[in-house]
Amino acid sequence: MFLKIASVGKAYGTPEGALVRALDDVTIDVKSNEFLTLLGPSGCGKTTLLKCLAGFEDMDGGDIILEGKSLRSVPAHRRPLNTVFQNYALFPHMTIAQNIGYGLDVAGVKKPERDRRVGEALEMVGLAGFGARRPTQLSGGQQQRVALARSLILKPRILLLDEPLSALDRKMRESMQIELKNLQHTVGITFIFVTHDQEEALVMSDRIAVFDHGKLQQIGNSTEIYDTPANEFVANFVGTSNLFAGKVIERNGRLVTVETANGRRLVAASDRFAIGDSVKLVLRPEHLHIAGSDEAASDHAILGTIADTVFVGSVIRVHVDVGFGRMAILHHQYDRTGLGATLRPGTPVKIVYSPEAAHLIPAGGA
Structure with a gap:
């Protein structure tokens, strides 16, 4: 060494x-x-x-x-x-x-x-x-x-x-x-x-x-x-994260279902953790997107309402009230047209993500 x-x-x-x-x-x-x-x-x-x-x-x-x-x-x-x-x-x-x-x-x-x-x-x-x-x-x-x-x-x-x-x-x-x-x-x-x-x-x-x-x-x-x-x-500390605390209630191969205290069910791909483990599910803002009206429903969708938007140049930072006192942050690519023009506070939205993009950590930290 x-x-x-x-x-x-x-x-x-x-x-x-x-x-x-x-x-x-x-x-x-x-x-x-x-x-x-x-x-x-x-x-x-x-x-x-x-x-x-x-x-x-x-x-x-x-x-x-x-x-x-x-x-x-x-x-x-x-x-x-x-x-x-x-x-x-x-x-x-x-x-x-x-x-x-x-x-x-x-x-x-x-x-x-x-x-x-x-x-x-x-x-x-x-x-x-x-x-x-x-x-x-x-x-x-x-x-x-x-x-x-x-x-x-x-x-x-x-x-x-x-x-x-x-x-x-x-x-x-x-x-x-x-x-x-x-x-x-x-x-x-x-x-x-x-x-x-x-x-x-x-x-x-x-x-x-x-x-x-x-x-x-x-x-x-x-x-x-x-x-x-x-x-x-x-x-x-490194970047921005959305964290959801809960317990593992189901495992199907690499897909792990996490149920939060308020009953929300989220899915992540992970080789770690067993049923009953307390975990936190981590989702980066760029891994979330707002589903279009023609996008199929998903077991790992999160329903919410746009609370605020912040324009930061290349992206629009969207703050979504997902209920139970929680706020999720996602990044929407700014292109002057399309969905970005409809991102208004008060608009109901469905946030979707890939389970492969979700990461699980122990609820207690390290």
Whole structure:
């Protein structure tokens, strides 16, 4: 295994005398040359884990093992890892070339070699010819590339990135997501990336590790995290979900019938769970659609009334009152014509879905 995060724990004392577990027995096997994203809300432990990896925080328990060697007693400046911070931390009085070459100067690299490697780094991040400029003469996206080049020029085994795109506007952030992913493939080293942005994680990552309250909730690729969330937290945090709680009352091959407390019966395809199990059925908004008048009835249809619609560009987000105090959200593709023009509050509708699109999770969470 390239990098093993083994049962890492970290707790902080509060002014009131309580103990908060920022990391609770976290274990992750990180692959060589992969793009791993640590995803979760503020205070979930993802940045604390990054600091433990970098050597900026001591662990209360566990170990970090790189290619068979423990890093626990290795100081931060001796670890073969570099960090790109959220604010880039560029030196305003230095040129771009001086900023990028700073680490080489500290390491005593001679000027001809230093200049060659700085030139290569500038080329790598698309900033050839910018070496004489100052950080204030660059855009936010360009400054972010300088911070990347400064970290990559030292050829770390692992690059740690602490929400480096958060200060950029939406279009620049989307552009940099693709650039950063392509750069990771080019340099061929492991990236461990921290973000609270679900879309960012889904777009960029080979795998995503989802955290909440210091615990690792689920790890997998983007499709696994989105399509088969391990528990209710992941289902709600990564994307939008409609959840229906109930008990399994029937199984017919892979088709499982779930009856909710108010008597509604829903069907899902699943190889898990037995009759009598308490579950929650997860349906993503894009997996639901409003049946047309000529569409055949279905055992897994949900009757309701449109409560509200929200236009968000490519889709209309439809809020449907399905009774018993429940609201379901579905996405209707906006095309200027057809059904979209008839989506008015108060309109009775029938929502249908494929059982293959439904996903079951334990009612208790993980």
